Amino acid sequence: MSIKVHIHKSHRQFTDGLSVVDSNGKTVGECLDNLIKRYPGIKEKLFDKKGNLLNVIEIYVNLESAYPNELIKKVSNGDDIYLTAKLSGG
């Protein structure tokens, strides 16, 4: 099973510059765990010290918002997970 995780530009320094990383898992959370095992540096950019997804992070699955309860959202082979970050500038 392969799930593509699309890495936000600001996080690619932690994925060897890769914009898309193949992962696997039955949920978004499992796929992110798998991503973090391979690229541990990205963890603190996605989660706080208690393991909660940071408020600034938004997750989309197949171009649709996965909010709320993003981490338990089920995914299947061929799905795309997009990690984005809220912007505040104007």
Added chain:
Amino acid sequence: MLTQNDLERYDRQIMIHEIGKEGQEKLKSATVFIAGAGGLGSSISIYLAAAGVGTIRIVDHDTIELSNLNRQILHWNKDIGSKKACSAQNKLQTLNPDIEIQGGDETITEENISRLAAGSDLIIDAMDNFPTRYILNKYAVDNSIPFFHGAVKGFEGRVMTVIPGKSACFRCLYKGPVPEEKSPVIGVLPGLIGCIQATEVIKYITGIGELLSNKLLLYDGLEMKFTILKINRNPDCEHCGHLTIQEDT
């Protein structure tokens, strides 16, 4: 009623089949509230003024600094030290003397938003922080007027149009407070994102096209890529969760 001067000034957009004289009259009759006269507010207000939106109210409490000038094209070197609201009002009124420009040198708060936005047909987000955006979104939802969100950072921007009672609102994506930061930004970015917001406003006022409602448009300037993401209304949303969603007929 359009004047002969209006017909000449707006000729190229009146020629657009979807706008015509009827659409131009709608623009002339409209009152818009622009929250912020910085990077986004500059491009939004310039193009709405040029398009003939009848009344533009633009509010900002800031003073112009040298470091603003890479992107805030309403303000020039000679304006450093002046208030943004005053500079914006003067420039926009000079650009188009046939419309009404109202500048407001105030900080937008929960207490004064009703007064500042009174009589506006819609609200345009040109802010640089989340707390004020939520004040604007709530006012828009409570008063059933559209809210046009835009935000920028680096080479990346986003746009979303909120139609209360019909679409997800800006608060529907709220997960909790986000740390404030000083955003880096390439100067052309708020120009482009502001133009997209202004396009949404013109479409809404004239009743044409398809809006970015229930959608989030992401722009990546480095890869020159636009992505449209689907946004879902949150039934537990603090701002719009109580509304009954109206389906388009």
